[in-house]
Amino acid sequence: MTLREIIETLQAKVVLDNHDERMVVERARASDLMSDVLTRVNPGALLLTGLTTPQSIYTAEMADVTVVCYVRGKRPQEETLRLAEERGLVLLSTDLPMYESCGRLYKKGLKGGTET
Amino acid sequence: MKSNGVNRTLQAARTQELIYELKVQQAMTTKVITVEPENTMEDLRQILKLHQLSGTPVMNEGDLVGIVSVEDLIRSLLEGNGSEPVKQRMSANFVTLYADEPLVHAVQKFERHGFGRFPVIDRKTKELVGILTKGDIIRCMLQRLEIDFHEQEIRRYKPSDWFAELESDRTTLGLRYLIQGRNFQRAGEASSKLKQNLRTLGIAPEAVRRITIASYEAEMNLVIFTGGGELSAFVEPGKVTITVVDHGPGIPDIERAMQPGYSTAPDWVRELGFGAGMGLPNIKNCSNELKLDSKVGEGTNLQFTVFT
CATH class of the missing domain: 3.10.580.10 (CBS-domain)
Incomplete structure (x- = not known):
């Protein structure tokens, strides 16, 4: 799924635009618990989270996630934004809650972290 | 070239x-x-x-x-x-x-x-x-040239090359990071720097990922549970060893701390996205060798190795 399609599916705002919207994202992960995210790594994945602290970016960095989308209309903290900018990540923000964000993307064929 | x-x-x-x-x-x-x-x-x-x-x-x-x-x-x-x-x-x-x-x-x-x-x-x-x-x-074109240049730089610094040039019985490169306890604004910074350095050293991305996920979890533990400490990485041909040392409070029951889901973290830690009892299990999963010593009142000494 392209970044463009993800943005449209989630009606997301682009908070930090660091990549071409034709970039392909193959998998998504969703959690507010960073340790859960780190149990498995999917390079280039999308991370959906409600956590807006700097650790959302450090976690994305350690797990080689390239796109972070904050759910429930959350906006990243200032320090979070700065870190993401330095690392060239894409940040999105959607008003949809977590479950609906995941559901919409899954319905459109975006795979989870463990599927083959 | x-x-x-x-x-x-x-x-x-x-x-x-x-x-x-x-x-x-x-x-x-x-x-x-x-x-x-x-x-x-x-x-x-x-x-x-x-x-x-x-x-x-x-x-x-x-x-x-x-x-x-x-x-x-x-x-x-x-x-x-x-x-x-x-x-x-x-x-x-x-x-x-x-x-x-x-x-x-x-x-x-x-x-x-x-x-x-x-x-x-x-x-x-x-x-x-x-x-x-x-x-x-x-x-x-400029973007592409920059990427090319960066890749070339990394190849030039490939550690296996200069490790081979330094004559000794055992050559080790040490990187040391001081971690402040309770400073959440900076929690993760050390592992982030470590990740960039390991990449510069030309270590395979998969190994870098395992090393830094484990070091990040360890760094978070220091910030959450202790007054701070030291995280060091020792890079050698074929492996990277991380040591994480703090001065308290120590882990009362190591066996339980290693169980997935076991956590003593208060709620405010969970609100920060940690403390779900996955820290040590994640470190164990990422590493090839792991040693954990702890004394209540004295501190904890964690050492793990990832083969590269």
């Missing part, structure tokens, strides 16, 4: 190669602002100003019918005719590019026609998919 000096001929050859390798779609701007034939030149003026453009395609019901530039606008304004429609001034004899053409075609067309921009269309659907200016080509 190993070369320390900048070889101009090689560099020039690389840029020439690039314009054959790169496709128009990699350089073009995809967010295309368009106008309609019936829009007035005054509408055009506002659109160009708002989006800081020097020209734009003219679309009629989904079809590309012309291209209009800031030069056309100036000519129209000089004749005092801001209310005339765009179709009076646009060039209907425009040249397009296909998205999958190599950039070299675009460069040739810029030279041949002297236009400032080309609309880009999809070869199959014939739909407008982007616009390409000379600026786009330069930006795309």
Whole structure:
């Protein structure tokens, strides 16, 4: 799924635009618990989270996630934004809650972290 | 290739190669602002100003019918005719590019026609998919050259090479990071720096990932549970060893602490996305060897190794 399609599916705002919207994202992960995210790594994945602290970016960095989308209309903290900018990540923000964000993307064929 | 000096001929050859390798779609701007034939030149003026453009395609019901530039606008304004429609001034004899053409075609067309921009269309659907200016080509090439250069730098610093050059019975490179307890604004910074350094050292991405996920979890433990401590990485050929040392409070029951889901973290830690009892299990999963010593009241000493 392209970044463009993800943005449209989630009606997301682009908070930090660091990549071409034709970039392909193959998998998504969703959690507010960073340790859960780190149990498995999917390079280039999308991370959906409600956590807006700097650790959302450090976690994305350690797990080689390239796109972070904050759910429930959350906006990243200032320090979070700065870190993401330095690392060239894409940040999105959607008003949809977590479950609906995941559901919409899954319905459109975006795979989870463990599927083959 | 190993070369320390900048070889101009090689560099020039690389840029020439690039314009054959790169496709128009990699350089073009995809967010295309368009106008309609019936829009007035005054509408055009506002659109160009708002989006800081020097020209734009003219679309009629989904079809590309012309291209209009800031030069056309100036000519129209000089004749005092801001209310005339765009179709009076646009060039209907425009040249397009296909998205999958190599950039070299675009460069040739810029030279041949002297236009400032080309609309880009999809070869199959014939739909407008982007616009390409000379600026786009330069930006795309520079980005690509920067990536190439960075990759070359990494190859030059490959540790296996210079480790081999340093004569000793056992060569180790040590990186030491001081971690502040309870400082959540900076929690993760050390592992982030470590990750960048390990990459610079040319260690395989998969190994770097395992090392830094484990070090990040360990760093978070120091920030959450202790007054701070030290995280060190020792890089040797074939492996990286991380030691994490703090001065308390210590872990009362190591066996339980190693169980997935077991946590003594208070709720405020969970609100920060940690403390779900996965820290130590994650570290264990990422490492090839792990040693954990702890004394309540004295501190904890964690050491793990990842084979690279």
